[in-house]
Amino acid sequence: MPELPEVETLIRALRHDLRGAxxxxxxxxxxxxxxxxxxxxxxxxxxxxVRSVGxxxxxxxxxxxxxxxxxxxxxxxxxxxxWPRDEPAARHTHLIIDLQGQSAQLRFGDxxxxxxxxxxxxxxxxxxxxxxxxxxxxxxxxxxxxxxxxGAKRAIKALLLDQHALAGLGNIYCDEALFEACIHxxxxxxxxxxxxxxxxxxxxxxxxxxxxxxxGSTIRDYRGPGGAPGRFQRAHRVYARDGLPCTRCGAELIxxxxxxxxxxxxxxxxxxxxxxxxxxxxxxx
DNA sequence: CGCATTTCCTGGAGGC
DNA sequence: TGCCTCCAGGAAATGC
Numbered sequence: 674m675p676e677l678p679e680v681e682t683l684i685r686a687l688r689h690d691l692r693g694a695x696x697x698x699x700x701x702x703x704x705x706x707x708x709x710x711x712x713x714x715x716x717x718x719x720x721x722x723v724r725s726v727g728x729x730x731x732x733x734x735x736x737x738x739x740x741x742x743x744x745x746x747x748x749x750x751x752x753x754x755x756w757p758r759d760e761p762a763a764r765h766t767h768l769i770i771d772l773q774g775q776s777a778q779l780r781f782g783d784x785x786x787x788x789x790x791x792x793x794x795x796x797x798x799x800x801x802x803x804x805x806x807x808x809x810x811x812x813x814x815x816x817x818x819x820x821x822x823x824g825a826k827r828a829i830k831a832l833l834l835d836q837h838a839l840a841g842l843g844n845i846y847c848d849e850a851l852f853e854a855c856i857h858x859x860x861x862x863x864x865x866x867x868x869x870x871x872x873x874x875x876x877x878x879x880x881x882x883x884x885x886x887x888x889g890s891t892i893r894d895y896r897g898p899g900g901a902p903g904r905f906q907r908a909h910r911v912y913a914r915d916g917l918p919c920t921r922c923g924a925e926l927i928x929x930x931x932x933x934x935x936x937x938x939x940x941x942x943x944x945x946x947x948x949x950x951x952x953x954x955x956x957x958x
Numbered sequence: 959c960g961c962a963t964t965t966c967c968t969g970g971a972g973g974c
Numbered sequence: 975t976g977c978c979t980c981c982a983g984g985a986a987a988t989g990c
Contacts, residue, residue, distance in 0.1 A: 674983065731984085748984055750968080765968090785967045787984055805985060827960065836985075844983070893970080893982085933962070934983070 675747040677812065677841030678884035679895050679903065680731050683753060686898030690755035691723040691735070691779065697771035706767045706783060708801030709744075709791040717741065717792060718770060730807045730840020741794045746805050748787025750894045755779050784894070807840040812881055814839055819874045823862045829873075830858035831932035842877070844934050845890055845912045850877045852911040857943045858931045866947055883908065911937045 675683070699715045701707065707714055721737040728734065733753060735743040745753050756762070758776045762769065766782040768790060781790055791804045809818060822838050823829070832838055833847045842850070851858050853876035856869055865873070889895060889903030892913070897903055910920050915928035915937040924941040 746984085748967095749982080783967095784969070785983090787967070803986085825960095831961085834984085930962095933964095935981090 674749050674843055674845065674892065675751065675889070675895055676731060676843035676846050677810075677881055678846070678887075678905065679889035679897070680728050680733060680747065680841075681885050682888045682897050682903065684726050684728050684733055686754065687733075687735070688726045690777070690898075691726055691772075694723045694775070695773040696721045696723075696737070696779075697773040699771075700769045701767070702769075703767040703786075705801070706781070706786055706788070707790045707792065709793045709799050709804065710741075710796065711798055711800045714768065714790075714792065718743075720773075729810045730836055731843070732805065732807050732840070739794070741792060744791040744793070744804055745781060746788045746791075748783060748785065748789070750785040751781070751783035751788030752896060753779070753781050754898055806837050808835075808837050809839055811839040811841040811877060814874075816871065816874050819877075820867075820870050823865060823870055823873075826861055826863045828859045828931055829856060829862045829865065830934075830936060832862045833877075834932055834934065841881070844936075845892070845909065846877075846880055846884065848912045848937055849880050849909060852939060852943060853880060855942050857945045858929070858936050858938055860945065860947075864947065869947065911939065913937065 696718045699718045701714055710717060721739060721741060724736040724738060726735050731746065733745040737743055747753065755777050758778050762780060763782050765784040766780050768781040770779040772778060789802060823832065825832055830847055830851060833842050850873065854869065854873040856865065856873055884890060884905040887903055887905035887908065888897050890905040890909065891902035892906055895903065911926055915926050917926055918924065919926055919939040919942060922939065922941045924939055926937050927940050929936050929938065
């Protein structure tokens with residue numbers, strides 16, 4: 674399930690593979706995964722130059738010449754990448770864009786189709802699903818911004834998963850960050866102490882940056898550029914480890930449902946009550 | 959407002 | 975081996 678580190682891994686490869694590229698022939702296998710501009714992609718995309726590749730949270734944006742913006746959201750099982758033209762396309766490949774003058778093509782695929790492509794050129798008319806909204810990218814949020822958003826009276830995990838508030842965290846990195854910061858996923862965000870907010874902010878940044886270095890987590894479907902799996906799943910300390918001992922204290926990790934998502938936490942390390950700052954204060958810096 | 963529930967969808971796992 | 979059911983979840987919509 675691609676979250677911020679997996680999306681960042683993919684766009685770093687796309688920036689390289691699409692540098693200076695111009696779109697050529699377009700084939701659409703499933704039209705219902707493409708939204709926004711009502712004109713057919715076969716007419717809209719050819720001859721466009723790739724200007725930039727970026728992301729906010731889990732949303733990928735490719736700026737094309739002529740003011741066309743190409744957004745991708747990968748949902749649960751989506752993938753976007755450049756492949757050699759002679760490499761057989763994976764099952765559930767829905768859109769293929771040849772790159773002019775290259776023996777390579779950009780492919781979008783998505784087995785479960787929770788993801789999609791959105792094309793916009795500034796025109797008002799939009800068909801299909803609305804582009805999922807995103808707030809501030811969670812890696813770009815400073816501590817002050819993070820703290821302001823955490824003033825809401827909601828379960829902290831529900832808030833961290835809400836892409837309108839802070840964009841980029843999904844179920845895996847949410848559980849990992851809350852564990853690292855020793856905060857129970859059901860704590861009301863507004864009851865967190867300044868110390869806890871600081872701990873959580875640092876934990877989120879540390880985990881996301883480490884996961885990007887490891888090229889993301891491959892649990893089942895996610896594959897990085899060229900089909901290579903990520904490595905960060907080896908570093909998971911709570912996600913899907915319910916019933917196993919906590920790596921920090923040995924207590925049995927428990928499973929609960931928060932915001933409709935399966936959640937794993939350590940009942941000893943992540944108490945529902947506020948954890949005092951003194952016990953976990955850093956010695957240096 | 960916030961929360962749980964339902965919807966979309968497929969492949970993998972487990973039961974029999 | 976094969977069929978069935980359940981489950982995973984990103985995000986929006988709906989009901990309370």
